[in-house]
Amino acid sequence: MFEWIQDYSLLEYCSRQEHMNFGDRSRFFMHTVTVDTPSGMTALAQYFIAGSVLLDMDFNITVPVPAEQLQQQVAPHFGVVRQLERKGRIESVHMNQLKPGSVKLFHETETGILLIMKDLYRHNDSEHWYSGQKRRLVHYTVDPTELEPYEDAEVKKVQALLQQAYFGGEAVEFGIMPLGWPFDDSLRHSAALRFVAGFAPNLTLSVDEYSNEVILLNIAAKEPVHKLYLPSAQPQPPRRVNHYLYLNVGHGLVYVVNLLVQPVITKWESFADAKLYSLGENTDFADFEPGTAECLEGISLFFDEDTLQRMMDEVNQALKFG
Template identity: 45%
Template sequence: MYEWIKGYSRVEYSEQAERLDFGKRSSFRMEKMELESSPPGMTAAAQYFTAGNAWLSEVYRIGIPAQDERIRQLILTEIAPHFADVKQCIREGSVETIYLQELKPESRQLFGDTQTGILPVLEDLYRHHDMSDRISGVKRTIINYMVNPDALEPYEAPDTETLQNLLEIAYSDLPDGEYNVMPLGWFFDENLRHSAALRFFAGFVPHLMLRVDEDTGEVILLQMSGKEFARKVLLNSARPQPLRRKDSHLYVDMGHRVVYAIDLSGQYPVSNWQELTEKQAYWLKEGMNFNDFNHETAEPVPANIGFFYDQDSIQSIVDRINQELEDIREQN
């Protein structure tokens, strides 16, 4: 392995998958902001946050954490005036995030005419401007590689101190303390150590991780954090348990303390998850064994909460449901 790649030094073990908590995240409102004027020029911070709209997509939306008053003022002064659509997310009475979309025509022109110290970093970060493969829905197998910042030669980008401070302060306030960027045209090889963008971020971010497509070697995501990354290991008890029948109901352990109860009575064989006519998600009580679960006494998961699972897992459940239906038919 390359000398600028290092292994995990911290491992986190979990005996059970934690129950997902949607309580605090559910109460918020979006508030549109009206900004009267456009700035006469474009700073390095503004160029950094307008690159997505200028190069990648006209509908590219940026969200910048804005809980810190200094950062909020910087966003509203240097960055937000370049966008026609500016909204702030208010949660529990405080501004949480400012969302920016629809780059103004004059700002698009400014982006192309302005040379700042961040431009070479952006040109390296987005080596091409085609994002179609990122939204194709193709399943990937991802390998994580942790970067050793000390093994990279620092990249000095002039006049980017304000941008660095913004990134350090704004994203350190997030619950997980992580900030992610999606490079385009990066491949995991020895030459990547010379990347201007990777070296730039390594100059002020203590922990960096590359998420790499195992089959193609393409770098899908660059994760950055002020906290050390940990390798999370689920012990055997945290793994989803085998499906279990109780009378006419089939119980499916989905992980994260979520159990689906599927009523098989009157159900026809299905080809996909959506064809199940009677299914309900329930919370598995804290400390309860899946073998003791009973949907009649369990707490239902609210209907407005959705879950995402990989297609292979869902298909295996569908196959098992069809097998159970076949067994019921033969018994009758």
């Protein structure tokens, strides 16, 4: 393997699945922020608007920590700027609809970030992000000590601002999707990879096993741990109670499906009448009761194809035998 790829991975054997954490589900508010007309283009602003300009797409930019530099340098370039407030605290800033004048400023301004962002997006065909089928990904952790750091003061300032924004408060995990990145040893000289490695506490590349293309740069505060689930961690078979079917989705989640109004499922859309519940941390599926569990209203889930097929088969089996 390449010298700049870590030669080990942390493994954790799990006898049960972790409960899915939906975070703070308390009420929040989105406040529209009035911003000034942009007076110029900075390196920080170029970093955030590069995707919208180079790929001609309306990116929705989210930054978890509102900062003065962000408000002054980046927000004025967007037509819609909103702040998410929860419990009296501003949690994040959301920006979209890049102003036409900012596109012109982007092309007219030369900063050290421009080369980096053009390396991140080596072509502008964003259709490459969609494979049309389930990808098989291999994950490689980057060793930043093997990459040449940036010495340019302007670039280092942007790296420091990004590190503070994403990891200065409550750390978040996020991803960046490159375009045109074959996974080979030449990536160690990539301007974009070196830039991200300079502010990311931990950086992992997700590579399509078949195309050998880097699909995602995973950025996190902690070193990734790959979980290996033992047979005991797999979802248990469904339970039927009268005309309700309890489906164990996994990760501490249970669907309660009303079989009286549920038709046979031939193609997945949704259940006719079902509610999603969360198991208590110390509650086994065998002891689940809707009356004592938390109902998760307003939550939508995305499932992989195998899980969808399993749920469809379990519901159809229950309908078949009445």
